[in-house]
Amino acid sequence: MTTDLNALATFAEELADAARTVSLKYFRTAVDADAKADASPVTIADRETETLLRDMIEAQFPNHGIFGEEHGSVRTDAEFVWVLDPIDGTKTFITGRPMFGTLIGLLRDSRAVMGVMDMPAINERWVGIDGTTTLFNGQPVSTRPCQSINTSWLYATSPTMFTEDHFPAFDRLRDASRYGNWGAECMAYGLLANGWVDIVCEDTMGPYDYVALVPIVEGAGGVMTTWAGQPLNLDSDGTVLAVGDPTLHIKAMEILAG
Amino acid sequence: MTTDLNALATFAEELADAARTVSLKYFRTAVDADAKADASPVTIADRETETLLRDMIEAQFPNHGIFGEEHGSVRTDAEFVWVLDPIDGTKTFITGRPMFGTLIGLLRDSRAVMGVMDMPAINERWVGIDGTTTLFNGQPVSTRPCQSINTSWLYATSPTMFTEDHFPAFDRLRDASRYGNWGAECMAYGLLANGWVDIVCEDTMGPYDYVALVPIVEGAGGVMTTWAGQPLNLDSDGTVLAVGDPTLHIKAMEILAG
Numbered sequence: 001m002t003t004d005l006n007a008l009a010t011f012a013e014e015l016a017d018a019a020r021t022v023s024l025k026y027f028r029t030a031v032d033a034d035a036k037a038d039a040s041p042v043t044i045a046d047r048e049t050e051t052l053l054r055d056m057i058e059a060q061f062p063n064h065g066i067f068g069e070e071h072g073s074v075r076t077d078a079e080f081v082w083v084l085d086p087i088d089g090t091k092t093f094i095t096g097r098p099m100f101g102t103l104i105g106l107l108r109d110s111r112a113v114m115g116v117m118d119m120p121a122i123n124e125r126w127v128g129i130d131g132t133t134t135l136f137n138g139q140p141v142s143t144r145p146c147q148s149i150n151t152s153w154l155y156a157t158s159p160t161m162f163t164e165d166h167f168p169a170f171d172r173l174r175d176a177s178r179y180g181n182w183g184a185e186c187m188a189y190g191l192l193a194n195g196w197v198d199i200v201c202e203d204t205m206g207p208y209d210y211v212a213l214v215p216i217v218e219g220a221g222g223v224m225t226t227w228a229g230q231p232l233n234l235d236s237d238g239t240v241l242a243v244g245d246p247t248l249h250i251k252a253m254e255i256l257a258g
Numbered sequence: 259m260t261t262d263l264n265a266l267a268t269f270a271e272e273l274a275d276a277a278r279t280v281s282l283k284y285f286r287t288a289v290d291a292d293a294k295a296d297a298s299p300v301t302i303a304d305r306e307t308e309t310l311l312r313d314m315i316e317a318q319f320p321n322h323g324i325f326g327e328e329h330g331s332v333r334t335d336a337e338f339v340w341v342l343d344p345i346d347g348t349k350t351f352i353t354g355r356p357m358f359g360t361l362i363g364l365l366r367d368s369r370a371v372m373g374v375m376d377m378p379a380i381n382e383r384w385v386g387i388d389g390t391t392t393l394f395n396g397q398p399v400s401t402r403p404c405q406s407i408n409t410s411w412l413y414a415t416s417p418t419m420f421t422e423d424h425f426p427a428f429d430r431l432r433d434a435s436r437y438g439n440w441g442a443e444c445m446a447y448g449l450l451a452n453g454w455v456d457i458v459c460e461d462t463m464g465p466y467d468y469v470a471l472v473p474i475v476e477g478a479g480g481v482m483t484t485w486a487g488q489p490l491n492l493d494s495d496g497t498v499l500a501v502g503d504p505t506l507h508i509k510a511m512e513i514l515a516g
Contacts (some may be wrong), residue, residue: 091439095411096454122356153353158440159417180418181349183441196354
């Protein structure tokens with residue numbers, strides 16, 4: 001079995017290709033949303049996509065762990081653990097907006113080392129591999145310089161994603177930024193990697209929401225951690241702060257800390 | 259000069275084709291945002307697109323009025339008045355998200371009778387003509403049934419688009435809906451026309467933000483007015499309520515009224 005990250009990224013892109021076929025089959029058809037324990041909508045497409053990805057991983061890398069949004073986790077103490085969000089932006093998907101993504105991340109010894117973000121409906125893909133430059137549709141990308149919060153463009157998915165305790169901290173940062181924008185879902189991190197957005201600040205995120213994105217942001221020159229500057233892995237607290245220009249990291253953390 | 263709405267819609271689609279060329283030329287290039295009086299970002303692309311559209315209208319229909327977001331208004335007392343938003347979702351455009359649109363609306367004696375919403379980056383277009391069925395990429399579409407607010411899917415662009423006075427009313431409606439979603443910009447109204455979303459509720463909107471959308475929503479079977487149920491024209495108060503199922507209209511207005 002390979003432990004070469006480039007080979008694992010090639011496999012991850014095969015997973016993304018397969019996921020596309022399933023998600024696009026259901027996109028903009030009448031897919032009923034049912035209620036998960038946390039009341040977020042889950043669709044047949046979500047579950048069918050994750051099942052397909054898990055089967056492919058089990059067949060190729062039976063010793064690797066898997067942590068998925070829909071179907072739980074196995075072997076999370078393995079050296080390599082795949083972290084899967086078959087459809088990030090389920091509400092976006094259900095409402096026919098082409099901004100949903102498939103997130104395929106890989107942890108090695110609890111560190112995010114590879115990630116693919118695929119946007120099936122708009123045919124855009126980011127690939128991040130530890131130690132290499134992030135690729136957007138096959139082309140290298142980098143974050144842009146932005147050294148002060150008040151000139152930064154910020155994204156978050158929704159004001160209701162923040163806990164009551166955390167919202168005031170986020171709102172301070174949003175208020176200090178030049179413009180706060182909503183609703184980009186996972187794509188916000190890709191826009192940051194490409195140098196069009198400076199800060200993404202979110203909360204109540206699961207590992208499937210962020211593991212794939214860390215190598216994409218960092219391979220483009222950015223920094224991505226919890227609000228307290230801790231690495232993002234299976235044990236993180238759900239807060240996520242990504243900045244394009246590393247000099248913004250400490251400044252944003254200070255505003256969040258109050 | 260024709261006063262046939264179908265012919266005017268064909269012309270509006272030619273305007274949309276021309277606008278696409280300009281906006282896509284600038285999309286995801288480094289376009290500086292400067293500050294308008296209201297502090298929203300305006301780009302070269304915005305202004306160049308509107309200038310092109312105005313020139314085309316002046317050449318073809320010199321007696322028609324024009325009301326544009328960027329370059330002001332002329333002959334707004336004419337029988338026909340074109341209402342233009344060259345790039346709806348400027349912040350979205352500037353941050354590289356493919357969700358911006360071009361809105362081309364037509365008022366006849368102050369009533370919204372024709373509208374085109376074009377999404378250049380994702381190649382999607384809605385056309386609404388008074389008295390006919392709305393077309394999405396050339397295919398007829400219709401809203402879906404949804405008879406209670408608590409099963410409805412709702413969109414708004416941003417929580418910060420509401421005045422302080424209006425936000426609590428909006429928030430009651432969002433809270434009463436099944437799910438509230440953010441950031442779809444003008445596309446939210448198209449998603450509603452296609453039967454994937456049930457309510458769009460917004461505030462502080464200009465005529466260029468809504469005139470083109472009224473015939474699209476109504477031609478698909480929906481209802482679109484101010485929060486108080488008044489027609490949307492150049493003199494409206496900036497509140498906008500669109501529902502897919504007409505039976506939601508009075509229910510939503512009651513919740514907004516408190």
